[in-house]
Amino acid sequence: MLDRINFLKDEINKANYKYYVEDNPSISDYEYDKMYAELKSLEEQNPLLITPDSPTQRVGSVSEKFLPYKHKYRLYSLDNTYEYDVLEDWYKKIVKEYGEQKLVCELKIDGLAIALTYEKGIFVRGVTRGDGITGEDITNNLKTIKAIPLKLFEPVDVEVRGEIYMPKTSFEKLNEENLANGEKLFANPRNAAAGSIRQLDSKITAKRDLSMFCYTAIFTGTVNNLPKTHYESIMYLKKLGFKTNPNIKLCDNANEAIKYCQSWDEKRFSLDYATDGVVIKVNDLLVQQEMGFTSRAPKWATAFKFPPEEVTTTLIKIEESVGKTGAITPVAVLEPVLLGGSTVSRASLHNFDEVGRLDVRIGDRVYIKKAAEIIPKVVKVIEDEEHFNRPQYLPPEYCPSCGAKLNTHDGEVNLYCDNPECPAKVCARIEFWVSKDAMDIDKVGPSVIEQLYNKGFIKSPVDLYKLSMQDFMQLDLVKEKSAFNMYTSIQNSKNNPLSRLITAFSIKNVGKETANVLAGEFETLEKLKSADIEQLSKVEGIGEIIAQDIYEFFRNPETISMLEELKTLNVEPAPPVKNVYDDFKGLTFVLTGTLQNMTRDEASEKIKQMGGKTSSSVSKNTSYVLAGENAGSKLDKAEKLGVIILSEKDFLDMIKGKVL
Ligand SMILES: [Zn+2]
Known part of the structure; x- marks a missing residue:
């Protein structure tokens, strides 16, 4: 038993090393998961045998606070x-x-x-x-x-x-x-x-x-x-x-x-x-x-x-953009300038605290920087005489879209528009609903949403499902074909996987990843909706705060009526499909001989679905040879090179329940 545990620990540690240090995976995720599960269950049966170097000890825990620790050897700075x-x-x-x-x-x-x-x-x-x-x-x-x-x-x-x-x-x-x-x-x-x-x-x-x-x-x-x-x-x-x-x-x-x-x-x-x-x-x-x-x-x-990648340009204006949560974000609109090989005309100002700290004023010359950062940002203002003659920039008091008074939320630096009917906020929410990570309604873009909204056709994401072909035909520059495409892409999203719908809901603290976990765990919207905080916080990766957010979301009267409406409009998510696997990522298969349950093309297709590749000849880079009846020289070569040979049954075991 102890031998087996030590063996598994070593193999998993080796695999981690290959994958994370050398960037050169040595075994499939499938093999890894199998060994990990075995180790975990052996350790559960024998908790006294758990050692700190066991790969199962990487999962994490919650600390009250970090304790100070005096270094044995000082860490110096560098000139x-x-x-x-x-x-x-x-x-x-x-x-x-x-x-x-x-x-x-x-x-x-x-x-x-x-x-x-x-x-x-x-x-x-x-x-x-x-x-x-x-x-x-x-x-x-x-x-x-x-x-x-x-x-x-x-x-x-x-x-x-x-x-x-x-x-x-x-x-x-x-x-x-x-x-x-x-x-x-x-x-x-x-x-x-x-x-x-x-x-x-x-x-x-x-x-x-x-x-x-x-x-x-x-x-x-x-x-x-x-x-x-x-x-x-x-x-x-x-x-x-x-x-x-x-x-x-x-x-x-x-x-x-x-x-x-x-x-x-x-x-x-x-x-x-x-x-x-x-x-x-x-x-x-x-x-x-x-x-x-x-x-x-x-x-x-x-x-x-290295010299920092910084250039100067003129700040034309500060755009106040309204996000789907109502948060107002300042964006610097700049005279276009070349920076790090690309032309930049907008830069981040993060939030209004940052604007105040920089004391940036419209018309100022500003330094913008890219360096390690990907989104260029305004880092400094040139405080020349003209700068001081310009009026100070003050954060907006009212929403640039609907004119509602802006508020701060507890402990956050952002300003918010809390008007639920704020046009910019509503449009941002609908834009998010159709976005690639959410319902992926790719034919309906921001300008279409704005037009639909301005014409009074949509006031919420749910309204998308009430639109007819004729509604689209009334928009500028929309002909029958594109109206049909837009209409169809909305209809086609009705039975999207549950995870997409959860993402589209924009529940506080619930992004794409968490939505995936929730969908995998609860499988139906009904079950998720009725889950209590205890059930929710038991889900891996979901703490009490997120559980609370989810719980409250589903008890909000607005949510309840939205869900009823979605149901009458036949927006009903398909149960989660479990074929999104990448177990074979980084692995190359060579097929040889005649298979009993499928053709070689079908087997190749399944390998691809699992993220793997196929090749026609055996080399030292081959991960597995899948050998059917009457396999020929490829099998000999694989044996010579020490490549792992799979029988059809081995292969079927590996993909069991994962691909059709
Ligand atoms: Zn507003």
Whole structure:
């Protein structure tokens, strides 16, 4: 039993390493899930056998608050510069005293510095940088990040420093979801990573796509062949199972280091993570030791910072846009300007607090910045004489759309229009209803919605289902064919999956992901509607607050009458379909021989449905060979290369209940 548990732990940890550190999946999600489920059930039967390095311990828990933790080894800052001359001077001084030195260049990741402690190869503690002397213990949250190994490949004692970051693509996705749910937007990937890692409920952290690059190791116990250079120590970290940045470079001198910096100044925008510079370190660890530290930074390292991507332009006006929740967002309308390779004419101002802080006035020259951030934002105002002669910008008191007095909501910085009939708000709600993530009524766009609204045809999303072909024909520039398309796309959405309808409801705190979970759990609208808070909060990923929001939504008289209306209009969601699987993602199959229950084309189709690929020839990149009767040379080759061979029955087991 213990052997089996240890075997499963090792296999799952290895698979995590392959997937999250090397970005090179070794087994299918199906195999992974099977092993995980087996381990979990063995541990449930034998709770005494659960160890902290078990992959089942990554799920998270809720803390009251984070406890301060004094670092055993201080985390220093780095001196930094924007100038190559300063780098050269720094190097010259080193050469004078210690002779020519090799330098290691590493991209400076724009994230959150943390320190991880491993005892005998087991992850025991993770602490934020804090002020470098004392940080906060966020071990439970860090455990949810799969790029952080819970157990190393060797039982060493080591303290490792690294940077937690959120990939740019995940940051954009998170902000899109937050925007759709009327929640706060993060200014850049670093803020998103910081906000995610400091969640008291680590289940929230677990949902965010965070990763980590490690860049320093302090070995605290005995290690065979202790690394003598920084470069070697990074390679050793990699060998132990840590994720390190692949763009590390060993340079012979300052000139080479400068070339490295210059090349990344341009290339950095193509990376999926934000980097704001290059860290340059003396490679020889003995020399590092001799050089020592100033009061705040090591003398043997420095950072070259990339020039920020900033340009100036003129602020033409501030648009006050009304969202579906009624939140008013200020948007800067700018004289078009080229920034980071694209023309920008609008930039984010986040909220009216930010507008006040910047003291931005109409007509001002402003700096806008893209750098690591994806949405350009106004970062600074040029406070020339004219700026002070311009009138101060004041947040609106009344809704730009309906004229209602705006309010603040408890503890939020946003201003809200609370008029339920506010045209801009109603249109934004309908726009969200038809959007790709919600009911996906792709033929009906914002301008059509505005016209329908202005003509009095629709006052709520429900009214969409009452529209006839003739109604569409009355809109500008709409001919019979497009009227038919719009009408049909609305009709076709009536039996959309439940998850889409839940998303479309725009329940507070319920975005696409949560809607999927709810639909999977309750299966019908009836069951979801009648669920009590206890049932709701039992659902994975749904805390008490969200449960309360959902409960209240379904007891709101407006919701009740909307649901009745939807029912009479035959808007009835189809039960959840369980064929959205990506178990075979990253896997390549080769088919050979004659199958009994299906043709090879049918089998290929099923593999595709599960996210996999097929290939006609066997190579070392083949994940599986599916072999039917009378399989020929492909089978021999697979055997020679050690590729896993599946019988038709194995294959059917793998896809059972998932594809038709
Ligand atoms: Zn309004």
